Amino acid sequence: MLDIEDLAKSFGGVEAMRGVTLDFPASSLTAIIGPNGAGKTTFFNLISGHIRADRGRVVLNGEDVMGRSSLEIVRRGMARAFQVASIFPDMTMEDSLIAAVTARRGELFTLRRRAPLPAARDRAREILDTLGLSSRAGALSRNLSHGEQKLLDIGLALAVDPKVLLLDEPTAGMGAEERWRMIEKVHALWEGSDLTMIFIEHDMDIVFQIAQQINVLSYGKVLAQGTPEEIKRNQDVIDAYLGKDHHHAVAEDAR
Numbered sequence: 001m002l003d004i005e006d007l008a009k010s011f012g013g014v015e016a017m018r019g020v021t022l023d024f025p026a027s028s029l030t031a032i033i034g035p036n037g038a039g040k041t042t043f044f045n046l047i048s049g050h051i052r053a054d055r056g057r058v059v060l061n062g063e064d065v066m067g068r069s070s071l072e073i074v075r076r077g078m079a080r081a082f083q084v085a086s087i088f089p090d091m092t093m094e095d096s097l098i099a100a101v102t103a104r105r106g107e108l109f110t111l112r113r114r115a116p117l118p119a120a121r122d123r124a125r126e127i128l129d130t131l132g133l134s135s136r137a138g139a140l141s142r143n144l145s146h147g148e149q150k151l152l153d154i155g156l157a158l159a160v161d162p163k164v165l166l167l168d169e170p171t172a173g174m175g176a177e178e179r180w181r182m183i184e185k186v187h188a189l190w191e192g193s194d195l196t197m198i199f200i201e202h203d204m205d206i207v208f209q210i211a212q213q214i215n216v217l218s219y220g221k222v223l224a225q226g227t228p229e230e231i232k233r234n235q236d237v238i239d240a241y242l243g244k245d246h247h248h249a250v251a252e253d254a255r
């Protein structure tokens with residue numbers, strides 16, 4: 001579904017991405033992990049067309065989208081959940097989603113229009129239902145909890161009917177309990193769809209619990225790839241990413 005070949009990017013003297021090759025099969029759920037500054041966000045920025053790579057190929061559904069704008073990439077099926085819900089503080093969850101669905105379908109959405117197209121409303125309600133937000137359909141964005149805003153951001157990305165969905169730290173800024181609720185929803189979303197999902201996550205418990213595949217980046221390179229079990233046992237990961245302090249704990253855990 002998504003093949004990345006030899007992706008590279010420097011910012012001045014900083015080689016943020018140094019020839020990364022990764023593939024993401026259709027309908028897979030993959031975590032990207034790595035220490036601070038490893039290049040995770042840069043990876044998302046490059047493949048989604050938000051910044052231009054120095055070299056490499058990004059093949060989405062058989063088409064090289066390298067050099068295309070972020071909008072063109074969205075239209076070809078790769079969406080990214082951005083923090084956008086907070087930009088529309090006076091819109092309800094449902095209206096925000098109707099607006100996004102309508103825009104995707106190339107129609108003009110105005111809040112004054114009495115009745116949005118039924119298909120857009122149906123799709124918006126479907127998304128709310130998928131994310132377990134139906135009871136909050138009428139809530140204004142400004143009154144949403146942090147977790148609800150994050151879910152709405154995911155919902156707005158879903159409104160473009162993507163094949164590939166990128167989530168940049170979906171649990172950031174949440175307490176332990178809310179984190180798990182969030183990740184359960186993300187997992188359920190993936191299970192109930194044929195989405196190819198890629199998420200950046202710092203919480204190793206979450207990553208090991210839900211990811212099918214894990215890609216570890218370090219200093220702009222792929223340090224390791226594998227299933228959670230493989231990554232737990234990978235000596236390079238234990239040394240370079242988790243640090244010597246974790247060595248024991250992880251090795252014990254892997255037994």
Ligand SMILES: Nc1ncnc2c1ncn2[C@@H]1O[C@H](COP(=O)(O)OP(=O)(O)OP(=O)(O)O)[C@@H](O)[C@H]1O
Pocket residue numbers: 011014015016034035036037038039040041042043
């Ligand atoms: N726009 C930019 N200009 C200059 N340097 C940048 C820019 N974006 C990223 N970098 C540098 O590229 C490297 C990778 O950064 P990136 O944000 O991708 O890492 P990350 O793995 O997402 O880190 P974190 O976990 O802290 O979010 C870092 O050294 C960072 O300082």
